[in-house]
Amino acid sequence: METPPLEPGLTFVAQPDGRGGVAALARHADATETLWVDTRGAASTYALTADADRSVLRGLRVARAFTAHQHHALVRRAVDAATARTDLVVAPNLAALYEAADGPDTELDRLYAATCSLLAALGESTGVPVLAGAPDATDAHRETLREAAAREVTCRPTDFGYAVDAPGFTQSGYWGGGWWQTTIPYWVAVCGAVGTSAPATADPVAVAVE
Amino acid sequence: MAFAFDVTGDGVRVWRRAPGGDATVRTDREFRPSLYAAGPDAALATLDERLARDPKVEATGVASRFTSLRDDAPRDVLRVDTAPGAVRQVAREIRCIHEPDRWAPGTVRLYNVDLDPTARYCLATGTSPVPDADLRSLSLSLPTAALADGDLTALTCEGAPLATDLERTDAAERRVLRALADRLAAADPDVLVLSSADLVPLLSDRADDMGVDCSLGREPGYRKLAGANTYQSYGRVGHSPARYAVPGRAIVDRSNSFLWDEGGLPGLLDLVERSWLPLQVLSRASIGTVFTGIQIREAFERDVLVPWRAWEPEAFKDARTLHDADRGGFTFEPAVGVHEDVVEVDFASLYPRIMCEYNLSPETVRCDCHDTDDVPGLGYSVCDDPGFVPSVLQPILDDRADLKARLADAGPDSAETARLEARSGALKWILVTCFGYQGYRNSKFGRIECHEAINAHAREILLDAKDALETGGWRVLHGIVDSLWVTPRVEDPTPIEALCERISADAGIPLEREDDFAWVSFVPRQDGRGGSLTSYVGKVADRDEFKIRGLAARRRSTCGFVAAAQRDLLRTFDARRDPGAVCDRLARHVARLEAGRVDPADLVVRTRISKSLDGYDRRSRTVAALERYRDHGIERHPGQDVRYVVVDDTVRSRERVRLAFEAGDDYDATFYRERLARAAGEVLSPLGWDRDRVRGYLRDTRDTTLGAFE
Amino acid sequence: MGRTNPTYRDFLADYEGRWRDFRRALRHEAGEDFDRLFARARRHADAAGYANDPDRELLVVVSMLLAHETELRRLRERVETLEAAAENDDGA
Numbered sequence A: 001m002e003t004p005p006l007e008p009g010l011t012f013v014a015q016p017d018g019r020g021g022v023a024a025l026a027r028h029a030d031a032t033e034t035l036w037v038d039t040r041g042a043a044s045t046y047a048l049t050a051d052a053d054r055s056v057l058r059g060l061r062v063a064r065a066f067t068a069h070q071h072h073a074l075v076r077r078a079v080d081a082a083t084a085r086t087d088l089v090v091a092p093n094l095a096a097l098y099e100a101a102d103g104p105d106t107e108l109d110r111l112y113a114a115t116c117s118l119l120a121a122l123g124e125s126t127g128v129p130v131l132a133g134a135p136d137a138t139d140a141h142r143e144t145l146r147e148a149a150a151r152e153v154t155c156r157p158t159d160f161g162y163a164v165d166a167p168g169f170t171q172s173g174y175w176g177g178g179w180w181q182t183t184i185p186y187w188v189a190v191c192g193a194v195g196t197s198a199p200a201t202a203d204p205v206a207v208a209v210e
Numbered sequence B: 001m002a003f004a005f006d007v008t009g010d011g012v013r014v015w016r017r018a019p020g021g022d023a024t025v026r027t028d029r030e031f032r033p034s035l036y037a038a039g040p041d042a043a044l045a046t047l048d049e050r051l052a053r054d055p056k057v058e059a060t061g062v063a064s065r066f067t068s069l070r071d072d073a074p075r076d077v078l079r080v081d082t083a084p085g086a087v088r089q090v091a092r093e094i095r096c097i098h099e100p101d102r103w104a105p106g107t108v109r110l111y112n113v114d115l116d117p118t119a120r121y122c123l124a125t126g127t128s129p130v131p132d133a134d135l136r137s138l139s140l141s142l143p144t145a146a147l148a149d150g151d152l153t154a155l156t157c158e159g160a161p162l163a164t165d166l167e168r169t170d171a172a173e174r175r176v177l178r179a180l181a182d183r184l185a186a187a188d189p190d191v192l193v194l195s196s197a198d199l200v201p202l203l204s205d206r207a208d209d210m211g212v213d214c215s216l217g218r219e220p221g222y223r224k225l226a227g228a229n230t231y232q233s234y235g236r237v238g239h240s241p242a243r244y245a246v247p248g249r250a251i252v253d254r255s256n257s258f259l260w261d262e263g264g265l266p267g268l269l270d271l272v273e274r275s276w277l278p279l280q281v282l283s284r285a286s287i288g289t290v291f292t293g294i295q296i297r298e299a300f301e302r303d304v305l306v307p308w309r310a311w312e313p314e315a316f317k318d319a320r321t322l323h324d325a326d327r328g329g330f331t332f333e334p335a336v337g338v339h340e341d342v343v344e345v346d347f348a349s350l351y352p353r354i355m356c357e358y359n360l361s362p363e364t365v366r367c368d369c370h371d372t373d374d375v376p377g378l379g380y381s382v383c384d385d386p387g388f389v390p391s392v393l394q395p396i397l398d399d400r401a402d403l404k405a406r407l408a409d410a411g412p413d414s415a416e417t418a419r420l421e422a423r424s425g426a427l428k429w430i431l432v433t434c435f436g437y438q439g440y441r442n443s444k445f446g447r448i449e450c451h452e453a454i455n456a457h458a459r460e461i462l463l464d465a466k467d468a469l470e471t472g473g474w475r476v477l478h479g480i481v482d483s484l485w486v487t488p489r490v491e492d493p494t495p496i497e498a499l500c501e502r503i504s505a506d507a508g509i510p511l512e513r514e515d516d517f518a519w520v521s522f523v524p525r526q527d528g529r530g531g532s533l534t535s536y537v538g539k540v541a542d543r544d545e546f547k548i549r550g551l552a553a554r555r556r557s558t559c560g561f562v563a564a565a566q567r568d569l570l571r572t573f574d575a576r577r578d579p580g581a582v583c584d585r586l587a588r589h590v591a592r593l594e595a596g597r598v599d600p601a602d603l604v605v606r607t608r609i610s611k612s613l614d615g616y617d618r619r620s621r622t623v624a625a626l627e628r629y630r631d632h633g634i635e636r637h638p639g640q641d642v643r644y645v646v647v648d649d650t651v652r653s654r655e656r657v658r659l660a661f662e663a664g665d666d667y668d669a670t671f672y673r674e675r676l677a678r679a680a681g682e683v684l685s686p687l688g689w690d691r692d693r694v695r696g697y698l699r700d701t702r703d704t705t706l707g708a709f710e
Numbered sequence C: 001m002g003r004t005n006p007t008y009r010d011f012l013a014d015y016e017g018r019w020r021d022f023r024r025a026l027r028h029e030a031g032e033d034f035d036r037l038f039a040r041a042r043r044h045a046d047a048a049g050y051a052n053d054p055d056r057e058l059l060v061v062v063s064m065l066l067a068h069e070t071e072l073r074r075l076r077e078r079v080e081t082l083e084a085a086a087e088n089d090d091g092a
């Protein structure tokens, strides 16, 4: 999968067609050390090693929250847990635990908003990219995250892997099962637009990499 | 000593009775429940100032307490004494009004907020809720349908009807209420054991209407403590019916007391003593609540505060460590089929014993002061300091072992035996629960890493045991978490006792020879994909007894006819060891069913519902049953059972079923034949006989054996 | 508070499902052989679950190979028995 370069600060990862987008982006971010604030099993080892690439697990530090209060405490703790080597912070399913009734709505909504601001502050003050997603969240919760975030990228699953849509970024291929599935922009970039003299190549449906 | 408590707006009323004496009541108007707040000094000082203006807060002060099991030393916290019954309200206001004004969420942490008010009173004032030995109880029952109709004529007391009238009339009901008043006056019970707590408003209100002087309590009146509601716990939907209190008597609602079913009054009282949850609270508590209660009592003794919300998260850890830790207990693939000469060996109370033997507790696992590698495969450290949970569990383990030893001495069928068994049964459930509780997200004193460490030890213990057994000449046929089924692999294996002794010594946990089986059958899964991990049946050697797990005969939804037929097929197999003989027997059951000769009472299917009627969108049997209940004015709630006979499974209307208490004797033989065939499959499939083969056999032999079952 | 990772046994069922199209196109005998292949992989699901390698497809393949090895041993033993019996017959 081709991913846009990760920028410092909080990025809201919109996942209009389901989960997994945050994990996919993190998987391909090639970070030295990632702090992963987990909920609801998003840190399943198998989601992270979807391409059977176990090196992804190297440098990945995970802590799981099972209640909203634990989640907030974990985000707070991530600030202390971050080392000089930490170059990515990930928080998938951000709103999930705040929507399970462990306390009154007002208390949890405030806690959730504070979690979003903390993540934004963490990204801003350390210059580390922070990826957060809120699939299955209520519109209000997604909006709170969007407002706290410095930018937004959209990530959707396709038959050929995840497609990423970010400001100023056009994807030229889908990573899927160890193959590049090419898209038109890629071939335009390689061969020029249709109508210009294209070099004779084998049927360019899929080119193996590795 | 005290046995019943009533927390009211102006104090706590404590009911006591000395042996042989009359009950007395005293109202404690001085008691003020306290919650605690921890946080930075400045925040606590400000909070103190603001709370001083709150009329619900009567006093504040500084106290020295541990805010977590992991704390090395106590620290200064703010104690907030509130008006009776105002603790939660004050806590909510701190969280939602005072804190947002000034500080980030979680700056101030609150403790001792959501405790049961009566248990809090006992713990804070040192008032023991353990009743004296001569506690007097009286039981009252009314069948479900009569309860829904408000028909008192069917009321029974200690199992005997209170009135002999068959006809329901005002006069008859009045006689029932008068008889009840007489019984209450004569027995003067401390505990009322009711078939349903709804009897409280029904009996009281009707007595009022009819002008009969009959109050269930030692003073007139009753209070509704909580309305009925539906809840989710451990992923399962449950229903908790409305709760009531009457003055001077503890109420046990049998329809809402898991512990009553398991341990009766002796079991309940044993747990009252351990948890200091008063009988009226404990009887309706879940096992998890009781275990929490026992821990809270220990926490009070240690000056450890009880957190309101589960704030403490796990620490960040390497993803590979997480991957290694994230495994459950070990389960062998069962060797599908029938095996002769099998021994089952069990690690008794494996999980709690692991916690005690290896000192596993939320505060000892991955402690801050050690950097050792103490948990196999995970590299977690475990502290040397005595752990909190082991100190709670060890007495329970010891007492249960003691109860078992006394049971072995006590004569069979004596009253003493029943009492010991009840207590042992209740304790067993606590021991079963303590492990899952460590992984439960809202545990007051739980931690996921402790859960993982227990699992890690359990896996190694089971695999070490497998090694030792194999070396000793045995073959492992199946094993689940704490049990192994083995059969000799060589002519003359090392005696199982000697191996058990060696394995016990190595693991530090006793491995016991549970049962010898003449044969054990491990059942394949319905879809044919390997063995079902938890379905098996064994014929105990030298005893007329089967041990059945996961089969139709054991499932609570199975009707009596199918369960009995399956047991009969098992006995046939045991006697003849011949699938054909089992099929012949099956044919007889089918013939009886199809001839309409089965008593419909034996065809009642029981299903626990997960939604209320309006929540279902499929036209299932359950929906048909729920509609019929509603026709009778009975509302069934998620977590409750529906009981019905299938009358015509081809229709989707409410005519599909008949409720267990409705009159009628027809049934849908085709439906029950299918159930019977499935139950027979569980007996025959381990022998390699699938349905086609059974059908083929029956076709071929039907002519010759027809006489046998007609 | 369930576990983060799905169990290996769940994975194996799911993985077999992913071969549905392959299975569908097989002729009768091969289809039964295919089912046996996965039945034998399941027989070692306990060990594979314990081994817990992140590459679970590899665990499936090794489980199948192991079952293969077991079958080879059985057949070898059978051949030896039959050979011994045949030699005895010759000698008699």
Ligand SMILES: [Zn+2]
Pocket: B367, B368, B369, B370, B382, B383, B384, B385
């Ligand atoms: Zn230590």
